[in-house]
Amino acid sequence: MFEIFDYEFMRLAFIGGTVVAxxxxxxxxxxxxxxxxxxxDGLGHIAFGGIGLALFLKFEPTAxxxxxxxxxxxxxxxxxxxxxxxxxxxxxxxxxxxxxxGLILARLAKRSTDQLWTYLFGSILTLxxxxxxxxxxxxxxxxxxxxxxxxxxLYSTLDEETARASGVAVSGxxxxxxLLTAITIVLSMTIVGLLLISALIVLPVAAALQRARSVRxxxxxxxxxxxxxxxxxxxxxxxxxxxxxxxxxLSALGLFGGMSVIAGRx
Amino acid sequence: MPIGExxxxxxxxxxxxxxxxxxxxxxxxxxxxxxxxxxxPNGGGKTTLLKLVLGLLPAPPGCVRLFGQPLEMFKERARVxxxxxxxxxxxxxxxxxxxEIVSLGRVPRLSRWRPWGSADTxxxxxxxxxxxxxxxxxxxxxxxxxxxxxxxxxxxxxxxEPELLLLDEPTTAVDPRAEAExxxxxxxxxxxxxxxxxxxxxxxxxxxxxxxxxxxxNKRLLYYGVPEECSHPxxxxxxxxxxxxxxxxxxxxxxxxxxxxxxx
Ligand SMILES: Nc1ncnc2c1ncn2[C@@H]1O[C@H](COP(=O)(O)OP(=O)(O)OP(=O)(O)O)[C@@H](O)[C@H]1O
Ligand SMILES: [Mg+2]
Numbered sequence: 001m002f003e004i005f006d007y008e009f010m011r012l013a014f015i016g017g018t019v020v021a022x023x024x025x026x027x028x029x030x031x032x033x034x035x036x037x038x039x040x041d042g043l044g045h046i047a048f049g050g051i052g053l054a055l056f057l058k059f060e061p062t063a064x065x066x067x068x069x070x071x072x073x074x075x076x077x078x079x080x081x082x083x084x085x086x087x088x089x090x091x092x093x094x095x096x097x098x099x100x101x102g103l104i105l106a107r108l109a110k111r112s113t114d115q116l117w118t119y120l121f122g123s124i125l126t127l128x129x130x131x132x133x134x135x136x137x138x139x140x141x142x143x144x145x146x147x148x149x150x151x152x153x154l155y156s157t158l159d160e161e162t163a164r165a166s167g168v169a170v171s172g173x174x175x176x177x178x179l180l181t182a183i184t185i186v187l188s189m190t191i192v193g194l195l196l197i198s199a200l201i202v203l204p205v206a207a208a209l210q211r212a213r214s215v216r217x218x219x220x221x222x223x224x225x226x227x228x229x230x231x232x233x234x235x236x237x238x239x240x241x242x243x244x245x246x247x248x249x250l251s252a253l254g255l256f257g258g259m260s261v262i263a264g265r266x
Numbered sequence: 267m268p269i270g271e272x273x274x275x276x277x278x279x280x281x282x283x284x285x286x287x288x289x290x291x292x293x294x295x296x297x298x299x300x301x302x303x304x305x306x307p308n309g310g311g312k313t314t315l316l317k318l319v320l321g322l323l324p325a326p327p328g329c330v331r332l333f334g335q336p337l338e339m340f341k342e343r344a345r346v347x348x349x350x351x352x353x354x355x356x357x358x359x360x361x362x363x364x365x366e367i368v369s370l371g372r373v374p375r376l377s378r379w380r381p382w383g384s385a386d387t388x389x390x391x392x393x394x395x396x397x398x399x400x401x402x403x404x405x406x407x408x409x410x411x412x413x414x415x416x417x418x419x420x421x422x423x424x425x426x427e428p429e430l431l432l433l434d435e436p437t438t439a440v441d442p443r444a445e446a447e448x449x450x451x452x453x454x455x456x457x458x459x460x461x462x463x464x465x466x467x468x469x470x471x472x473x474x475x476x477x478x479x480x481x482x483x484n485k486r487l488l489y490y491g492v493p494e495e496c497s498h499p500x501x502x503x504x505x506x507x508x509x510x511x512x513x514x515x516x517x518x519x520x521x522x523x524x525x526x527x528x529x530x
Contacts, residue, residue, distance in 0.1 A: 033360045148378070155370045158360060161350055165320040166374040166426055167343025213406040214363040 004238050012127045013234055013244070019132075019139045020191045020200070021230040025222035026146050027184045028205035029215075030157045030177060037202045038091045039076060039178070043185045044194035045098030046072040051119050052102030055109040061119075062134075066186045073182035077175050122193035122245030124234070135187055142180050142187075153177060154215065191230075192245040203252040204229060207259045225255050271298040273430050273462045274319060275331040281311075281318060288314050290486045296464060296479075298429075301456045303477035303493065304466045307505050310484040312466045313351055316432050319464075320348055332430075344374035347428030349419050351435045351466075364410070364418050365403040368393055371425030393425035397451060413444030420451070430462045431455075437472075449476045470496065 004010045031040060050068030054061040072094070106116050118126065146153065155163040156173045164170040188197045204226035205218070212218035233248025240247070274296040281289040289311045296302050304312050318325040321337060330337040333345065371393065372386045394400045397417040402410060407418060416436060423431060433452075437445040453476040455461045467473045470480065474493045482489040482496065482504045489500045 151370070151373045151376065151382070155373045158362070158367075158370070159350075161322065162348055162423075163370075163373065165322055165343070165348040165350075166346065166371075166423075166428075167341075168373055209359075209361060212361045214361055215366050218361050 004235065009125055009127070010234075010238065012129060012132065013124045014231070015132055016124055016127045016135060016191055017230040017234055017248075018227065019135055020188050021226045022223065023139050023142060023184050024188060024200045025204045025208075025219065025226045026143060027181055028201040029219050029222055030146075030153050031181065032202055032205045032209070033157050036181070037198050039080075040181060040185060040198045040201050042076065042091045042094035042098070043069045043073055043178075043182050044189060044197045045095045045102075047098070047182075047186050047189055048102040048119060048194045049098035049100075049105075050102075051116075052105030052109075055111050055115070056105040058109075062186065062190065065119075065189065066183065069182040069186055070179060073178040074175065077178040081171060081174065118193070119189060120193050120195050121243060122189070122191050122196065124191045124244045125237075127190065131190065135190070138183060139187060142183055145176070145180060149173065149176065192248055196245050196249045199249040199252060200226070200229075203249070203256050207252070207256040210259050211262070225252065225259075229255060272296070272331070273298050273300070273333060274464070275334075276319070277329055277331075279315075279318065279325060279329040281314060281323070281325065288485065289318075289483075292483075292487050294481060294487060294490050296430075296462060298462055299456070299460050300479055301453065301463045301477045302465065302479045302481060303470070303473040304464060304481045304483055305468070305470050305473075305504070306483040310504075312483055313434055315483065316348070316434055316464070316466060320346065320432065344426060345429045347371075347423035347426050347431045349423050349431075349433045349436050351438065359408055362407050363403065364394070364399060364405055364407055364421075365390065367407055367418055368403070368421045368425050371422040374426055389427060390425050393421040396424055396455070397421045411444075413440045413448070416440055416444070416448055417451075420448070424455075428461070430464070432464045434466045435468065436465070437467075445472065449473060452476060470501065 005014075031037060047065040047069040050065035051061045053059070053068065054064035057064075076094070102119075103116070152163075152168055152173050153176075155168055156170045156177075160170055184201070185194075185197055188200055192200050204222040207225045208218045208221035212221050229252035230248050232251040234244055236242065236251065237244040237247040272295050274294075276295070277293050279289060279292040280287060292315065304315065306312050314323065317323040319330055319332070319337075321340075321343070325337055327338055328336065332340045333342070368390050369386075372382070372389060375386070375389075376382060391400070394403055397420050399414060399417050399421060402414060402418075407415060410418065416438075420436070431452075437448055440448065449465075449472070452463055452465065456463050456476075465473060465477065470493065474480075477493055479491065480489065480493040480496050481487060482500055484504050484506070488504050489496050
């Protein structure tokens with residue numbers, strides 16, 4: 001059964017998958033209770049717009065997507081903080097705007113739809129060793145930052161008003177958080193594609209929240225669900241010859257469903 | 267530090283969210299060791315007043331001083347503890363144990379250069395002990411009764427080791443016995459540890475025994491002084507025949523007939 005590791009691309013896919021599987025719930029555990037899931041989606045679509053722009057201007061696609069979504073993240077957080085971003089409508093603008101711009105610019109750049117497909121649905125099987133060289137340090141940076149600020153992040157997530165009143169730098173923390181979210185989204189885009197990112201970020205956490213009784217438990221459980229989903233999805237896609245991104249998300253959905261059923265029992 | 271022992275000084279403070287003023291020309295001073303009760307009808311501006319003092323709403327410059335410093339300059343926010351109205355709105359029933367919740371109270375005392383240490387663990391234990399919920403610390407916050415949850419929020423703010431404590435109707439959804447116990451706890455902290463307490467409540471009756479001062483607030487400050495001299499006519503004017511929603515207790519008319527314990 002381990003012949004799948006005979007292939008270099010599969011080994012790379014597992015490493016890349018592991019990186020994202022660890023990162024996604026680390027962000028998700030704060031994103032879900034903040035009801036930012038849509039912001040995640042919005043940033044993903046904006047990143048896609050960035051890809052289109054990069055193809056048009058012949059820039060490096062991922063780096064451009066990263067820069068654009070970081071800028072967008074800062075903008076979104078500003079709008080949210082001043083109360084001018086009333087959720088749904090603004091996010092919908094970002095969602096459709098990013099996608100439309102990405103598609104139009106890519107067409108103008110005369111790129112084949114195949115290349116866009118990889119950003120929409122992920123390209124974990126075409127990961128190269130060079131990709132991991134930038135993905136892993138960036139991921140470690142995000143993990144370390146979350147670890148160092150975990151208490152502040154948690155306080156601002158659970159009770160923003162009280163945290164602010166007692167002098168926690170909530171605005172800075174929120175800014176830091178959307179930045180980390182933007183980075184995580186661009187990293188995940190290479191694995192599951194932008195259309196399925198929020199599933200990867202939200203589903204394992206949502207599954208864990210049904211069973212967990214403490215924050216620590218919720219995080220560890222979400223991490224476990226996330227890793228299992230990614231591994232199950234990768235192995236499944238290899239043997240069933242299905243696209244890996246959607247297979248990973250379906251695995252997560254399956255685990256989420258399974259855990260809801262278990263949690264439903266007394 | 268100018269002006270000796272004043273913890274909160276409010277001078278001629280007016281505030282409005284829109285066109286309609288919510289607070290008008292409020293002036294009062296809270297001294298170290300005071301236990302101030304703030305009462306008034308729904309919409310009287312009690313929460314707004316606390317939020318202004320906490321810097322959660324922008325107070326006009328120069329109107330509020332904390333620990334002798336103008337609010338705009340005041341940086342040591344960890345000295346001020348806050349328990350907000352309806353503290354229990356943790357998003358989506360996010361799971362957390364009592365200890366995890368109470369530990370958050372230490373966050374304002376930490377920094378990159380002063381990470382979590384044994385002093386923080388001790389402060390959390392002491393806070394749990396002070397509100398007598400040590401044995402609940404491993405329990406999920408959602409498994410506690412309303413009164414126990416209320417104690418957990420109090421423990422969280424106590425873990426912060428504040429010198430001034432602002433509580434906004436902290437006994438929401440708590441039965442009268444738990445409420446009396448909770449206020450007893452506050453009184454003890456006030457008397458034994460010299461903690462300055464500002465407590466917002468829906469009516470005088472429930473807090474008259476604990477507080478050393480009372481403020482009657484309905485847009486304007488109708489009375490500020492010892493509770494014994496807060497007379498019936500003042501309370502009549504305060505509530506002006508309005509019905510008061512006692513959060514968590516359903517509807518009741520105010521003032522209640524049994525209030526005001528005569529002149530002491
Ligand atoms: N964010 C806001 N925007 C606009 N108006 C507000 C806001 N918050 C409160 N108000 C208004 O300000 C007035 C005072 O509200 P506040 O919450 O301070 O009253 P309160 O005394 O705490 O009432 P309660 O006993 O119901 O808690 C009310 O008329 C309310 O409608
Ligand atoms: Mg209020």
